Amino acid sequence: MFKKKFSASEWQKDVECTGKGNKTSNAIRDRKPCGAKINLTINDVFTTHNLDYAGKKPIHFTFKCPNCGSKTDLNDKELPREVKKVRIFKTEESVDKEKTKHTLDENENDM
Numbered sequence: 065m066f067k068k069k070f071s072a073s074e075w076q077k078d079v080e081c082t083g084k085g086n087k088t089s090n091a092i093r094d095r096k097p098c099g100a101k102i103n104l105t106i107n108d109v110f111t112t113h114n115l116d117y118a119g120k121k122p123i124h125f126t127f128k129c130p131n132c133g134s135k136t137d138l139n140d141k142e143l144p145r146e147v148k149k150v151r152i153f154k155t156e157e158s159v160d161k162e163k164t165k166h167t168l169d170e171n172e173n174d175m
């Protein structure tokens with residue numbers, strides 16, 4: 065039996081808007097995580113960096129809630145390696161740009 069080869073572009077995950085790991089940046093923008101359930105696709109994932117006391121920069125994989133704009137860190141362990149590999153160079157800005165582009169073609173997907 066062959067297991068279907070994992071394709072990063074087909075990755076999806078149901079997550080909750082909790083603001084985890086982004087309390088500071090959410091507060092600056094005056095946003096409270098709304099708790100919405102979001103069906104995440106690979107196009108929603110970007111990376112954020114936190115400076116720690118040693119000046120190292122741990123990378124977090126993060127998404128921005130389409131309802132309230134809060135950012136929530138994803139659990140690294142639940143992200144497939146393939147997804148991380150594709151999204152590791154993405155920033156919040158580049159995702160916003162992609163979204164604007166996609167919204168023009170995907171209006172029929174609105175709930």
Ligand SMILES: [Zn+2]
Nearest residue numbers: 081098129132
């Ligand atoms: Zn939200």
